Amino acid sequence: MAGRKRKAGRAAGYKLLIFGILTLCVILIAVFAPYLTPYDPYAQDLSNALQPPGPDHLLGTDRYGRDMLSRVIMGSRTTIFSALLLVAIITLAGGAVGIVCGYYGGKLDSFLMRVSDVFLAFPGMVFAIAAASVLNGGVLNAVIALACISWPRYARITRSQVLAVKDAPYIMAARLSGSGTWKIIRKHIIPNIAGQVIVTAVLDIGTMIMEISGLSFLGLGAAPPTAEWGSMMSNGRSMLQTAPWVILSPGCAIFLTVMVFNLTGDTVRDFLDPRYRGKRRRE
């Protein structure tokens, strides 16, 4: 039994390495997007409009004759960066609220938890659609809209984790030996609860990519001509019959990226699973 677990732990390690590298590749593509595009993603060439995929334009061109491959590469930037930004914001904000609530408790805790109850009462996308429309669209506003509705979940998770470790003997010991609150939170609580929160965050990146591009698809995220996968697909909607590649390429880009992030999230979860970790440490 122990042998099998060790093997599973090692397999999780290899998988993490592979998917980690894949994720890194995706992020690197986004970072170096301007250097990787074969054409200028914004250069219009109406004489070359709606060309099917071919040797000149590997993924074809859209109705303004812009190269789809360049636009998909460039779009990775908008979509992936905004999703990462969003996840970072909600992890930090929700995490901070959760730590404060869990550690101090009392009136502030019950007030903040009631507030988060209200946010959790909205179906996520419904609220995000309304908030993004009130904020008049734009990628950053789409991120803000989704952050507003997503932080309470992180606050909840962090709070319950803090409550679980708060009264552990080692924290008592730290307090007895004169550690201040900040030091206890920083050195003892955060390292112990980070695993669970990080797993949730990594697993959420894929969902957030889909939600941001969903808002853009509705015209509530990136505004044209910015290359963004959701809005590119929205532009191609009317040409579905004549030029399906205009929708297919950004669609597949979203699908593959979300898949990579989801696989990574799953693997990180398996890897941080204490059943495997405990075994590996003892080796």
Place this chain on the structure above:
Amino acid sequence: MKRYILKRVLQLVPILFGITLLSFILMNVGTADVIDVMESSTGSALTEEEKQEMREELGLDRPLPEQYGRWLLRALQGDMGESFVSGRPVFPEFVSKLPATISLTVSSVLVTILISVPLGILSAVRQNHFTDYLIRFLSFIGNSLPNFFVSLLLIYFFSLKLGLFPVMGSSGGWKSIVLPTLTLAIAMASKYTRQVRAAVLEELKKDYVTGARARGVRERKILFGSVLKTSMLTIITLLALSVGSLLGGTAIVESIFMWDGVGKMAVDAIAMRDYPVIQAYVIWMAVIYVVINLATDLIYHYLDPRIRLGQEEA
């Protein structure tokens, strides 16, 4: 049980209050001057005095808390204001579009159950075999596809290439509901198959299953007689809780398929900056969601004999 129901319903009151407050703040923080928006969406030019008059008429010159109070009182009587665009009252409009969304939601839930329950059980029973890997792989793909992409793919293949179903609209009889239902069900079933699998696996690990196997009870009988009966409770609860994401997802799918429900109404309203319509949509979707969650919780408590007969107070 009665006391529990009462307690839960009372807990709903501050949440509903919060929903209305938050929606009110949302619509008042981001919006520029409502009258200006009305002016541009109706396309009529107004003088400064006329605008001032309209503001007084709508109570927009009062302090915000007072505005909220008045608005809430009217909303409680079913008056959510009038659409900037059509000038018609918002609430009856919302109610008239609701059946289309409900029928879409119900059909998606049904298809989700039909797909994910058998697949989830099969996947759990054949754990770590080819069938299991295949089902998990498919559910993984379904989980990574955004619903607007799925809709467009389905339209492309089934409507444009094969001509089996109408491209859009709700007028084509039963055929028009197939593709939007399928879109919503694919995403939901992918998530849900995994949950069914996990619930059944959890149950299969329990001691009574080992005991039954040791006594030589047939595997089929263990599965259908005991395991499914007990894990159904978890499965139903999870399904009801996922209705929330379904309600959010319908907006995009409805607008792609031109399905005449509340989601499409909201998306159309966004383009016109028709804030009263958006507001009604947000509030009522939240209320529906909260009520469904409460009902789920109560049914769960009612169905679980441990809770029903044991701790009345829980």
